[in-house]
Amino acid sequence: MFENAAASWSTRQGAAVHRTALRVGRAARALLAATALAATTLTAAGQVAEAAPANSVAAVGSSGCHLPAVTSGQSTRHFSAAGRSGTYIQDVPPGTSHPLPLVFDLHGYLELAVLEHEGSGLGPYGDSHGFVTITPQIDEPGWPRWDFSPASADVSYLSQLMSHIEATSCIDLRRVYVAGLSMGAFTTSSLACQLSDRIAAVAPVAGLQNFSWCRTQRPVPVIAFHGTADPLVAYGGGQGANARYLPSPDGGSSSGPQNGPGPTDIPANAAAWAHRNGCPGKPQQRKVTADVVVTSFDCPANATVELYSVLGGGHTWPGHASIVSPTPLVGSTTTSIDATATMWDFFQAHPLTGPVHG
Numbered sequence: 017m018f019e020n021a022a023a024s025w026s027t028r029q030g031a032a033v034h035r036t037a038l039r040v041g042r043a044a045r046a047l048l049a050a051t052a053l054a055a056t057t058l059t060a061a062g063q064v065a066e067a068a069p070a071n072s073v074a075a076v077g078s079s080g081c082h083l084p085a086v087t088s089g090q091s092t093r094h095f096s097a098a099g100r101s102g103t104y105i106q107d108v109p110p111g112t113s114h115p116l117p118l119v120f121d122l123h124g125y126l127e128l129a130v131l132e133h134e135g136s137g138l139g140p141y142g143d144s145h146g147f148v149t150i151t152p153q154i155d156e157p158g159w160p161r162w163d164f165s166p167a168s169a170d171v172s173y174l175s176q177l178m179s180h181i182e183a184t185s186c187i188d189l190r191r192v193y194v195a196g197l198s199m200g201a202f203t204t205s206s207l208a209c210q211l212s213d214r215i216a217a218v219a220p221v222a223g224l225q226n227f228s229w230c231r232t233q234r235p236v237p238v239i240a241f242h243g244t245a246d247p248l249v250a251y252g253g254g255q256g257a258n259a260r261y262l263p264s265p266d267g268g269s270s271s272g273p274q275n276g277p278g279p280t281d282i283p284a285n286a287a288a289w290a291h292r293n294g295c296p297g298k299p300q301q302r303k304v305t306a307d308v309v310v311t312s313f314d315c316p317a318n319a320t321v322e323l324y325s326v327l328g329g330g331h332t333w334p335g336h337a338s339i340v341s342p343t344p345l346v347g348s349t350t351t352s353i354d355a356t357a358t359m360w361d362f363f364q365a366h367p368l369t370g371p372v373h374g
Contacts, residue, residue, distance in 0.1 A: 073367045076189040077115040078182035085112040086185045090139060095152075095180060098172035102154040105129055107139035108185070109146050117147035117191035117363070118181060120174070120207075124198030124222075125161050126262065129153035131340060132197060136221075136333055137356050145360060147191075150181055158265040162199050164206035166229055171210055174203075178214070189372040193363045195219040197333055198249060201240075202277065205285075208236045214373035217366040219359035222331050223249050224323070225278055226288035235293035235319030237366040241355045242282045243329025247347050253281040256331070258345055286311060286323040293319035305352035308334075318369050322362070326350045334358075 080086075088110045094103050109116070119142060123132035133139050133151045142149040153160055154173060163170040181187060194215055196204040201223025208218045209230035217237035224240035244251045247258035255276050278285070287299065295315035303309050304324075311323040324334070330347015332338055335354030338346055 070365045070367055073190060073369055075115040075191070076372045078185070078187040078189050080182055080184050081115055081186035083184065083186075088112060088143075095177055097176035097180075098169045100154050100156075100169055100173040102152060102173065103129065104150050104152040104177065105133050105139065106181075107142050107149040107151075109143045109148070111146070112186055115186050115188035115191075117193065118178075118185075118187045119147055119149050119360075119363070120178065120192075120194040120196075121149055121151045122162065122194065122196030122200030122203050123151070123153060123160060124196070124200045126159045127197070127200075128160055132200065134339055135336055136195070136197065137336055138195065141356050141360065147360075148181070148185060148187065150177070152177055159263065161265055162203040164199075164203040166206075166210065170203070171206065174207065175211055178211075188367075189214070190368040191216055191363070192368070193217050193219070195221065195359055196223070197221045198223050198331065201225070201249075208232070208238065212236050213371075214368075216368040217363055219355075219362065221333050221355055222246060223277060224282055224285045224289075226280065226285040227278070230292065232292060234370055235316065236289075237293075237318060237320045237362070238286070238289050239320075239322045239324070239359050239362040240282070240286060241324045241326065241334050241358075243326040243331065243347060243350075245328045245347055246331045247345070248331040249277045251282050251325070253277070253279050253284075261345065283311065283323065283325075286321055287313075290315060290321040293321060295319060295321060305350075307350055308353050318366060320362075320366060324353065324355070324358070326353075 086108050088108045090107050092103055092105050119138055121132055121136055121138045123129050129151045139149040139151065154170060192215055194204045194207050201220030202225050204218050204220045205225040208215060209227060209232055212232035212234055219239045221241045224242065242251055247256040250256040290313035293315055295313040297314045299311045299313050301309055301311050307327045309325045313321050315321055326334055328348065329350050332346055332349040333355050334350050335356065337349040
């Protein structure tokens with residue numbers, strides 16, 4: 017525009033306009049730069065910077081990135097630590113030349129790791145969506161289970177297994193996640209408390225718990241799923257009516273599994289996590305399908321808490337019917353949402369943005 021105007025003016029007038037345009041351009045660029053800087057930094061007055069988009073958070077490779085790439089595909093491996101021995105199913109997608117996200121998938125009470133692997137579908141899903149999946153199981157007498165209490169040997173085992181995977185595979189330390197079903201969800205909740213410095217986000221299915229002893233080093237984003245008619249871990253808190261049919265860890269009769277769910281209801285547990293993460297105000301609800309309601313909270317960008325309540329749903333992984341447990345025992349499974357796909361979308365949106373472990 018300035019050049020067209022200068023062409024119809026005298027040489028002196030054109031030169032003056034050109035100098036003015038340069039000054040205006042420099043001032044405009046300086047103003048834009050200052051505005052961008054103010055929007056993306058923490059000011060001396062304590063103004064909070066706007067969170068960077070999740071996909072712009074650069075990966076931090078683990079020590080295993082210095083080793084030859086791990087062969088893609090599924091394998092079962094042994095691991096011992098913390099006085100425990102066990103195995104884990106490892107699923108590695110193709111293309112391991114760069115740091116990959118890591119998802120731990122924890123089985124429920126009575127459930128072998130291979131059944132959790134088949135039931136959640138996280139391993140195959142990771143193969144097609146570019147993340148490593150670890151499905152572990154500790155070898156113990158009696159039924160498969162987890163001791164998720166503070167500083168337990170099982171928690172230490174899982175922590176050291178996580179370190180082992182990071183040391184032997186090329187893992188993105190900003191994108192380490194944990195999911196689990198039932199007692200695996202209790203353990204997922206526990207790990208969110210005890211390993212909050214290294215787990216970016218968690219996804220408990222049919223068992224989100226809030227522990228009175230929980231103290232996190234940072235807000236941990238949580239996405240949870242739970243059926244309102246769960247007959248084993250009651251949506252309203254405690255054990256459901258069918259928990260009495262579950263055997264004790266040694267195979268005998270029992271009134272419920274070892275270290276059962278806490279007494280508070282699942283929405284209260286979600287609210288407690290939101291409070292811990294610094295989310296003010298009352299939760300909001302929206303219906304996403306005919307039988308699924310999402311409860312969300314007004315949270316900081318990297319402290320999100322969401323609860324997917326399946327109306328009439330049972331003790332199952334949404335979108336994936338149990339392959340061994342009968343419907344009369346565990347209840348119905350919704351197919352209107354896929355918990356695996358939904359939690360992966362959530363995980364992708366919530367990398368670890370603070371200091372990394374290791």
